[in-house]
Amino acid sequence: MTTPSTVPSRLDFLGPIAPRWCLGCGYFGCFKELTSVFAKSGVPREKFVVVSGIGCSSRLPYYTKTFGFHTLHGRAASIAQGIKKARPDLCVWMVTGDGDSFSIGTNHMVHLLRRNPDIKIMMLNNQIYGLTKGQASPTSPIGTKTKMTPHGTDVPPVNIARLALASGASFVARAHDKDGPFLEEILLAAQNHQGSAFVEVLCNCVSFNDGAFQSLTDPNLQAQSNIKLRLGNPITFGAQSEKGMALREGELKIVDASASDILTHDPTNSKIAHLLANIEFGQSPYPFGVLSVA
């Protein structure tokens, strides 16, 4: 039942079961912003379908009051495409995780992005396998020690944004779980995008990978470590926006914000988008926002 006002609130999208993630899990924030976006989208509740794979991320459909399908590890992309082909009138959101979509599910994810159906993807990246209690994921930094990899992982992690772009994705964005308003902004942009909209959200796993994103999400460190990209805005960062990015000799360089060639963010510039995507996790500053729109 909708509340007696003309605009739905996110409460209308809350299902009968409260989320059961660990206290302090980054997914609570993601769930809040996603349901806000549903409410703001103008799409009637019954027209949403939330499709997930397997993992803590993928429990999300049970918590929304929409149609939902909790499918299989790595296979949400296949099933979501079938749903969208059968019912182009429905708004299909795929909720997945780093292991679900970039280990077992990589194949289907690449082909989904290549085909570019109108499916929105929220990929919750906590750089660990949480539901199975702490194994390395394809996004875990090299050297990650777990019970399954006691000597540390020996391969570099997948660069998610670069792989998404290489697959032909028409919308690639990144956010994290400690800047709610910015996350909502990005999810809303994904909601409104015509075509596949891929959003990577860095989320803290309090139980098995606590603090992995500390340097990016700590309120005192965000200004220095996050580049918040916004269409039409200069690409700057820092507590006083004192630093920025310029394109010099084909590379992105960190320069003083007073430089004349500070870049203005244009996500349709695929050259810049690829350069931004090539910034590896661990480098600082790290770009957030809509990197690429094709």
Add this chain to the structure above:
Amino acid sequence: MKHSCTGTDNITIRFAGDSGDGIQLAGDQLALAATIDGNEIMTWSDFPAEIRPPEGSLAGVSSFQLRIGNNRVFTPGDMADIMVAFNPAALKVSLPYLKKGGALILNEDTFIPAGLEKANYKTNPLIDNSLQSSYQVIRVPLTKLTRNVFQNIGKNTELNRKEIDRCKNFFALGLVSWITQKPTRLFEGLIKTKFSTKPKLIEANLTCLDAGYRYGENGEIFGTCYFVNQTHNQTQLIETKTRYVSGNTAMALGLYEFAKRSQLKLFMAGYPITPATSLYQDVAAIDDDCVETFQAEDEIAAIGAALGASYAGSFGVTCTSGPGLSLMLEIMNLGVMAELPMVIINVQRAGPSTGLPTKSEQADLLQACYGRHGESPVIVMSANSPADGYSTVIEASNLAIQYMTPVIVLSDGYLSNSAENLDETQNIAPIQPVNFYQELQNFKAYARNERTLARPWVLLGTPGFESTTGGLEKDNPTGAFSQDAENHETMVHLRNQKILRAAQDFSPSIFCGADHGDLLIIGWGSTFGAIREATLQAQKEGLSVSHLHLRHLHPFPLDLEKYLQKNNSGEYKFKKIVVVENNLGQLWMKLRAEYLVPATKLNQIQGRPFKISEIFDYIIKQLRRSS
């Protein structure tokens, strides 16, 4: 030479040649012509796994066998009456399929040292007397004669030497059409259709066909021609809408028919795999809004898309072969738990692993019934002949919707490629347009239909019904996810019972003979033809043999038990029961497990269909021993 023309009930012809010789095309054209002429036919394609093996090699031999009859023919024939071998390798590989005394037509132009060596012949069989005593050997300079045709017509046909040589299959076809008394006019429309995009070949092939026919008629190479009476006259053919179809095509037509009657959109997702690919392609060729096809990146994606489409209110279908079925089992299991309708067609091939991709086998039965993890029952059916594929998929689709479950349809390579006449106006069980559930009051997602135990199918997007389903166990009857112990046991039983209930809606099994006797032969799938002919032969000789052919492998049909029971005096109705299969005994195992009957088994796992004689000889052995 004066020709005699003999009437016969049926005749079996086998074409064999190099993969590049157009063997399949020639055989196919003859089969089509025989159909147009009102005969019953059954065909068998036997070709290599590679696309184009080295010319003249043993590995490159491609064969097409065809039986033309005036009554229904159940098999393409154990042995050919007439064989055409285009080269030594084809002779080597195919000779075992020619009956003693049969006519052996050889292209003598290819029996040169190079060709003989490739076929491992130390001496030339044309001249070393190895063939003459057992067969009627007819040497035809096929390559030369074909080239002469083009010289004689003196026209510039725009064909190069290679294209001219390739027309020899139509010359050979012309010769065989004279032998079988199929006038060349029967082929005209077929050739024009087949080569509509290559017009220069139409005249070339028609000319070669005609020349081959006259070569038989005027020449002295062949004394006898054969005439098979028609089963159907032309009016009958048009009224019954009979057409000559392969097993794969028949299934494609059946799926389309179901989509039209049920008013559901057919969503067929697939991934290429021999021998299922042409089934998918036949559906893809249908130009109708109620049919959509999707080539996925792998089998898992294919069944995923099909399941998603069913979840969304379309009718999801996929087709594959054994290796693909193995990949699909996990998502099929999601369909079992979410109780969604789907049809999965498995065109079985010889395995395990990559196996023999172009050869046939029936060894996926246990995988279909039990391959999913957990207690995961699905309905499993099989088609027993190419034309039977049509009604089988219609029944499977109907059961999938009625019982909200995945249904596996088992076909096989032999059945899929083989062809016979299909009557599309045959009686099919009535299919109602699907009505989605709309009653919101007291709605429980897993409340069950009293008769079928199926849950209600709600159309995705209907307001008020928003909820999430998935692979986790469900609470009975709300459908919320549940990890409760007793609830789980209840749900396992409910899913199991639902599938067992489906038997109440099954079409009858196929039975021939008395309901008691000395021997009962049980079969499933494409062994139908050979078992049926062997049984009829045995019955004609006064032997007490019956044949039961199952269309349903899980659950077993309700009409099975009565044949396996004991009568009032405590004896089994049949003294012996044998299960005939192209595997090591899978139906045999399941029957023994569920009915405790002392059935024995007759198996052949050579990638080919049973010969009638293999089964008939077994019958004789069994009954002689016990008498």
